[in-house]
Amino acid sequence: MDKFVVEGGTPLNGILHVSGSKNAALPIIAAALLADSNVSISNIPRLQDIYTFNNVLRVVGAKVDFNAEKNTVNIDPTGVSYLEAPYDLVRKMRASFYMLGALVGKHGYAKVSLPGGCAWGPRPVDLHLKGMEAMGIDISLDKGYVIAKADKTLKGGEFTLNPSSVGATVNLLLAAVLKSEKFTINNAAKEPDVVQLCNFLVDMGANISGIGTGTLTIRKVDSLAGTEIHNDPDRIELGTFMIAGAMHPESELTLTGCKPEQLGNFPELLRQTGTIVEINGTEIFIKAPKELKPVSIETAIYPGFPTDLQAQWATMLSQAEGNSSVIDHVYFDRFSYVPELVRLGADMQLDQNTVTIKGKTALTGASVMSTDLRASVSLVLAAMVAENTSEVLRVYHLDRGYESLENKLNPLGAKITRIEAG
Numbered sequence: 001m002d003k004f005v006v007e008g009g010t011p012l013n014g015i016l017h018v019s020g021s022k023n024a025a026l027p028i029i030a031a032a033l034l035a036d037s038n039v040s041i042s043n044i045p046r047l048q049d050i051y052t053f054n055n056v057l058r059v060v061g062a063k064v065d066f067n068a069e070k071n072t073v074n075i076d077p078t079g080v081s082y083l084e085a086p087y088d089l090v091r092k093m094r095a096s097f098y099m100l101g102a103l104v105g106k107h108g109y110a111k112v113s114l115p116g117g118c119a120w121g122p123r124p125v126d127l128h129l130k131g132m133e134a135m136g137i138d139i140s141l142d143k144g145y146v147i148a149k150a151d152k153t154l155k156g157g158e159f160t161l162n163p164s165s166v167g168a169t170v171n172l173l174l175a176a177v178l179k180s181e182k183f184t185i186n187n188a189a190k191e192p193d194v195v196q197l198c199n200f201l202v203d204m205g206a207n208i209s210g211i212g213t214g215t216l217t218i219r220k221v222d223s224l225a226g227t228e229i230h231n232d233p234d235r236i237e238l239g240t241f242m243i244a245g246a247m248h249p250e251s252e253l254t255l256t257g258c259k260p261e262q263l264g265n266f267p268e269l270l271r272q273t274g275t276i277v278e279i280n281g282t283e284i285f286i287k288a289p290k291e292l293k294p295v296s297i298e299t300a301i302y303p304g305f306p307t308d309l310q311a312q313w314a315t316m317l318s319q320a321e322g323n324s325s326v327i328d329h330v331y332f333d334r335f336s337y338v339p340e341l342v343r344l345g346a347d348m349q350l351d352q353n354t355v356t357i358k359g360k361t362a363l364t365g366a367s368v369m370s371t372d373l374r375a376s377v378s379l380v381l382a383a384m385v386a387e388n389t390s391e392v393l394r395v396y397h398l399d400r401g402y403e404s405l406e407n408k409l410n411p412l413g414a415k416i417t418r419i420e421a422g
Helices: 022-034 048-060 094-107 126-135 166-176 192-204 235-247 266-272 307-317 337-344 373-385 405-412
Strands: 003-007 013-017 039-042 063-067 072-076 109-113 138-142 145-149 154-160 180-186 207-209 215-219 228-230 252-256 276-280 283-287 323-327 347-351 354-358 367-369 389-393 415-419
Touching: 003 373, 013 405, 022 039, 022 048, 022 072, 022 094, 022 166, 022 192, 048 063, 048 072, 048 094, 094 109, 094 126, 094 145, 094 166, 126 138, 126 154, 126 166, 126 180, 154 166, 166 180, 166 192, 166 215, 192 207, 235 252, 235 266, 235 283, 235 307, 235 373, 266 276, 307 323, 307 337, 307 354, 307 373, 337 347, 337 367, 337 373, 373 389, 373 405, 405 415
Parallel strands: 013 252, 039 228, 154 180, 367 389
Antiparallel strands: 003 389, 003 415, 039 072, 063 072, 109 145, 138 145, 180 215, 207 215, 252 283, 276 283, 323 354, 347 354
């Protein structure tokens, strides 16, 4: 397994372009299977999850041409005939479960393995399945596979997501647009990823009302036409880089290709730490403070503080002058990074879904291991401000969500070396 060797004490200075969003791209790629002709998507990041999902589409019969140099993918769904997503692919990433909605929504049948992905936390698919049953889809389980069957037209109905879920909202949208006479999703996710998916489906010819709100109503259309779409920038990568720019007192970053309106109150929270945050159109300028102030946060569904940034924020707080806390109300057990940061010298105490941070602590290089995507990048952020050299093991987790991280950060002053597994 690849690892990073990180030489610490390195400020970041320069211009950094934000990659396309993985979390927005995956639902759009799945939705391409609903079309009757070619779909072209630009601003697709070169990530392991994208390569994996492209292979899932190829297994079912779609033609997928991913141009990594141009960050574009073209999908021809007309050859889809094998309506099964096997375990050996789906186990690698939870988003592959979107195949359930896409295949049953287009073809009336799907057999999809229960999903895998990061090692942390239960993220059950019960909401996906109960929502589809409320729509009129027949759901059964067989040896670790979900089998979904649907008539050509479903009467539909309504379903309330409790709690709100991006994944379930996506799967229900994919299943409903070509099948359900009328289906309403209550407490639907309002994340930018869901909004972009809805707009993409509408561009193909879908009938969806309430986009951007917590109530989505879908009415069946007979077909969806292929189209072109430019994928949104990755707001989680953007937030990660904003945090990275705040952690060393000599850092100054200009982030380009942004959609600042997708960040919710995150920029204001970062300003409260003393960090200078200036937004100018699609650019964000970050200047680290000489003394970082502690700002406690609690995660919440969008537009609240994203759970995908809590590990990075907690890492930053280890360098703040004073005590603070991070509470995750979305995923209670997303704190595998805490003992690893403690190995680097952070003073953190974990109690259920709350980590209390005492700062400022000097971090010193050590060998640390990541267990999930966001934990991986938090360890890299810590290693970049630590004294001496650190090893971050199992960076394959990081490669699932950050495009060539070392190649982006090294030109700005970071000293990150990838050691490939031999």
